[in-house]
Amino acid sequence: MNKKRYAVVVDLRLCKKCGICSFICPKDVFSTYGDVINSTECSGCKQCEIYCPDFAVEVIKITEEE
Numbered sequence: 001m002n003k004k005r006y007a008v009v010v011d012l013r014l015c016k017k018c019g020i021c022s023f024i025c026p027k028d029v030f031s032t033y034g035d036v037i038n039s040t041e042c043s044g045c046k047q048c049e050i051y052c053p054d055f056a057v058e059v060i061k062i063t064e065e066e
């Protein structure tokens, strides 16, 4: 069986530290100002990608063999 994991990457050239991703993320992956602090909890919902006004977030699926 495959286990889904996600890498959450913020492009620091685009991020304005607005904190919207932190507000929107249901898994507390981001610090208050958009630093990725807890990517292992990411569920892959992509709300951060959708709501980031600067298109700075990318959520990448990583599939691991168990």
Ligand code: SF4
Pocket: 010, 014, 015, 016, 017, 018, 019, 020, 021, 022, 033, 034, 051, 052, 053, 054, 055, 056, 057
């Ligand atoms: S929503 Fe986007 S611009 Fe705002 S802090 Fe998060 S990554 Fe940065």
Ligand code: SF4
Pocket: 006, 008, 024, 025, 026, 027, 028, 029, 041, 042, 043, 044, 045, 046, 047, 048, 049, 059
């Ligand atoms: S994809 Fe969802 S769970 Fe993962 S960091 Fe973005 S908002 Fe949080």
